Amino acid sequence: MSAGVLRVCALYPDLMNIYADRGNLMMLERRCGWRGIGFELAARGLGEALEPGAHDLFYLGGGQDRDQRACAEDLLATKRDALHEAAARGAIVLGICGGYQLLGRSYELSDGETIGGVELIDAHTVREPGPRLIGNVAIEVQLDGRGDSSSGSSGGGGGSGGADPDEDADARRRPVPQPPRILAGFENHGGRTHLGAGERALGRVVRGHGNDGRSGLEGARRGSVIGTYLHGPLLPKNSWFADWLIATALGIEPWELAPLEDALERRAHEAAIRAAGA
Amino acid sequence: MSSLLAPKIALARGVGALSRLGGGGATSVPGRVLLRLEPRALALLAERLPQGSVVISATNGKTTTAAMAASILTRAGVPLVHNRAGANMAGGIATTLIGAARPGGALAGELGLFEVDEFWLAQMVLQLQPRAVLLGNLFRDQLDRYGELEAIADRWAAVLADGGRRAELVLNADDPLVADLGRARERVLYFGVEDRALAMSGMAHAADAKHCRRCGAPYTFDVVLLGHLGHYRCAACGQERPRPSVYAREVSLDGVRGARFELCTPAGETPVALALPGLYNVYNALGATALALSLGVGLGEIAEGLQTAQAAFGRAERVALARADRGGGRGGGGGGGERELRILLVKNPAGANEVLRTLALEPGDHDLLVVLNDKVADGRDVSWIWDADFELLAPRVRRLTCAGTRAAELALRFKYAGVERERIALEGDLARALDLAAAGGAQDGGTPTPLYVLPTYTALLALRRLLVARGDTREQFS
Numbered sequence: 001m002s003a004g005v006l007r008v009c010a011l012y013p014d015l016m017n018i019y020a021d022r023g024n025l026m027m028l029e030r031r032c033g034w035r036g037i038g039f040e041l042a043a044r045g046l047g048e049a050l051e052p053g054a055h056d057l058f059y060l061g062g063g064q065d066r067d068q069r070a071c072a073e074d075l076l077a078t079k080r081d082a083l084h085e086a087a088a089r090g091a092i093v094l095g096i097c098g099g100y101q102l103l104g105r106s107y108e109l110s111d112g113e114t115i116g117g118v119e120l121i122d123a124h125t126v127r128e129p130g131p132r133l134i135g136n137v138a139i140e141v142q143l144d145g146r147g148d149s150s151s152g153s154s155g156g157g158g159g160s161g162g163a164d165p166d167e168d169a170d171a172r173r174r175p176v177p178q179p180p181r182i183l184a185g186f187e188n189h190g191g192r193t194h195l196g197a198g199e200r201a202l203g204r205v206v207r208g209h210g211n212d213g214r215s216g217l218e219g220a221r222r223g224s225v226i227g228t229y230l231h232g233p234l235l236p237k238n239s240w241f242a243d244w245l246i247a248t249a250l251g252i253e254p255w256e257l258a259p260l261e262d263a264l265e266r267r268a269h270e271a272a273i274r275a276a277g278a
Numbered sequence: 279m280s281s282l283l284a285p286k287i288a289l290a291r292g293v294g295a296l297s298r299l300g301g302g303g304a305t306s307v308p309g310r311v312l313l314r315l316e317p318r319a320l321a322l323l324a325e326r327l328p329q330g331s332v333v334i335s336a337t338n339g340k341t342t343t344a345a346m347a348a349s350i351l352t353r354a355g356v357p358l359v360h361n362r363a364g365a366n367m368a369g370g371i372a373t374t375l376i377g378a379a380r381p382g383g384a385l386a387g388e389l390g391l392f393e394v395d396e397f398w399l400a401q402m403v404l405q406l407q408p409r410a411v412l413l414g415n416l417f418r419d420q421l422d423r424y425g426e427l428e429a430i431a432d433r434w435a436a437v438l439a440d441g442g443r444r445a446e447l448v449l450n451a452d453d454p455l456v457a458d459l460g461r462a463r464e465r466v467l468y469f470g471v472e473d474r475a476l477a478m479s480g481m482a483h484a485a486d487a488k489h490c491r492r493c494g495a496p497y498t499f500d501v502v503l504l505g506h507l508g509h510y511r512c513a514a515c516g517q518e519r520p521r522p523s524v525y526a527r528e529v530s531l532d533g534v535r536g537a538r539f540e541l542c543t544p545a546g547e548t549p550v551a552l553a554l555p556g557l558y559n560v561y562n563a564l565g566a567t568a569l570a571l572s573l574g575v576g577l578g579e580i581a582e583g584l585q586t587a588q589a590a591f592g593r594a595e596r597v598a599l600a601r602a603d604r605g606g607g608r609g610g611g612g613g614g615g616e617r618e619l620r621i622l623l624v625k626n627p628a629g630a631n632e633v634l635r636t637l638a639l640e641p642g643d644h645d646l647l648v649v650l651n652d653k654v655a656d657g658r659d660v661s662w663i664w665d666a667d668f669e670l671l672a673p674r675v676r677r678l679t680c681a682g683t684r685a686a687e688l689a690l691r692f693k694y695a696g697v698e699r700e701r702i703a704l705e706g707d708l709a710r711a712l713d714l715a716a717a718g719g720a721q722d723g724g725t726p727t728p729l730y731v732l733p734t735y736t737a738l739l740a741l742r743r744l745l746v747a748r749g750d751t752r753e754q755f756s
């Protein structure tokens with residue numbers, strides 16, 4: 001972890017980008033830049049090995065079926081072990097939409113074929129009969145643990161205790177219950193994802209379908225590994241989450257980041273929540 | 279058969295008239311009613327067209343391509359039944375046919391010219407049994423509604439192999455997803471652009487179809503011209519861009535004002551000056567040309583038809599804004615005369631990028647009104663704005679007004695593209711946004727510069743209603 005520089009690795013950016021995933025990378029880059037934090041973006045495609053220690057955040061977006069299949073095979077062949085090592089070290093691994101599906105154990109397609117996942121999350125996805133789950137979505141998330149969100153400058157919901165910069169570092173690192181916050185976005189997936197018994201969802205569905213349209217759960221989170229169906233440009237709709245990712249990847253708290261002028265970001269967040277009907 | 283169909287048509291017309299009185303849209307209601315009464319109505323009516331039908335589909339440029347084809351065919355003396363208002367699903371096409379139905383069963387027209395929604399192509403081909411099918415392109419568009427591009431290409435291939443197997447195909451050679459549909463067929467007419475000077479330095483971020491439809495290996499692009507359109511071949515299996523028999527050479531783009539090129543066809547060559555801008559309209563013109571050739575129209579009529587083709591509704595359309603409209607916020611300008619609006623529909627990354635590329639060719643800094651809605655017809659998912667290259671125009675934005683149901687995220691997109699925050703105004707209400715955006719506009723006391731308006735589809739309809747209500751423009755379609 002190199003303080004002062006966020007080192008991002010985009011996985012298969014030319015293939016897994018179908019819902020404008022670059023909006024997320026743009027958010028991270030600009031919000032680092034405006035704060036004087038360095039930003040390095042690397043890309044790793046088919047057949048390219050990963051250096052687990054060289055990046056603070058790995059990004060895996062969504063793709064068309066054919067491309068997703070090719071990437072799944074390649075993840076297992078050339079990147080699986082490095083991703084596990086990086087996650088164990090605390091690097092963020094963020095999988096969105098198709099990328100989320102590949103973080104789990106497997107994805108059963110409708111033709112009976114099963115795509116293997118990298119098993120960073122205990123989840124399996126099934127392409128069940130029935131319509132794709134499409135629409136605006138809002139989920140309530142509680143990001144306790146290191147890198148917890150608190151009374152940041154952006155987004156709704158005020159923080160509370162435990163965010164006093166004068167406290168010593170150990171106390172600050174201790175998990176503190178935090179008020180839940182909203183992630184708003186758009187989902188469009190044919191697969192239904194089922195979490196293993198001990199696995200935590202990223203959040204609770206307020207409006208929308210979520211993992212399977214039934215459980216009321218959305219996404220998954222294990223430590224610094226996060227998966228969600230809120231696809232494409234999730235971070236522009238949730239700048240507070242972009243800052244949470246930046247801070248967590250850098251090993252600091254979100255409130256330690258310099259505040260930004262975020263009026264437009266707040267209005268985009270509110271509009272996305274309204275669109276979901278939450 | 280007509281004796282059975284006629285009363286149903288009359289009833290559908292009546293319901294349509296009632297719907298219009300109630301303020302409903304008239305472009306598809308009668309057709310939807312008729313299809314409810316008679317599911318085979320499209321086939322029954324279409325078979326009465328003496329010269330049969332042709333259909334045009336694409337994600338981008340359907341309406342303009344059809345308008346160009348209509349201009350050519352009208353000049354060639356072919357009476358058309360044409361869904362010119364752009365209602366391009368079953369109900370809209372049926373409404374067009376109802377409008378042409380005459381007592382006694384005949385249709386007021388010889389040839390059906392139908393633009394068809396890409397999702398409805400299969401059903402329309404099966405019912406209309408067109409003699410020719412023109413397929414222009416497949417770009418990512420409204421994925422919330424349509425699913426992924428390759429899935430659409432698969433559906434297209436299935437219908438062309440089935441009900442559409444007798445149709446002549448007119449295909450864009452430069453779009454690998456589209457060109458591949460003609461590989462194993464006879465009677466395919468390809469069109470494309472043969473001008474390497476237009477090559478872009480690389481593929482746009484939002485480019486699709488980078489991989490061979492046959493074997494999945496990456497295509498090698500010799501030249502990228504627009505999105506994923508270009509000159510390509512697959513190094514693994516050898517599939518490559520077919521050589522087009524209708525093509526453009528020496529293309530010269532003249533900002534938002536037009537485009538010129540040398541049109542080359544098996545019937546000869548001729549220079550063409552389009553009043554419509556951008557390389558995308560050169561592609562539309564090539565498609566319309568190839569379609570007209572397949573119908574036996576001569577090159578002279580084609581060139582004249584293209585040169586007199588007018589902008590379709592909201593596609594680089596010009597509207598002079600009356601001074602009264604500019605009342606409230608006036609004062610920044612001082613220049614005389616009317617302010618001209620240039621309306622350029624944006625609806626997906628590939629289309630938006632071409633609009634941005636075209637605007638970037640215009641000198642000076644620009645005033646923009648961009649309107650982003652997220653209604654069903656726009657696509658409820660506004661993710662696509664992050665795929666469009668607004669960076670192209672960011673350094674040239676003088677003043678930007680963002681409107682529509684998702685104005686805030688749009689404004690954010692421009693902020694992250696590098697437009698200074700002070701230049702961005704946010705106004706959700708369209709009427710107020712138009713006043714705000716249109717105020718001023720004169721640079722250095724001269725003639726006011728145009729206000730470029732970039733609306734999504736439902737925003738375009740709302741803008742049209744607003745301009746009609748204010749007397750700035752007539753209703754174009756009844």
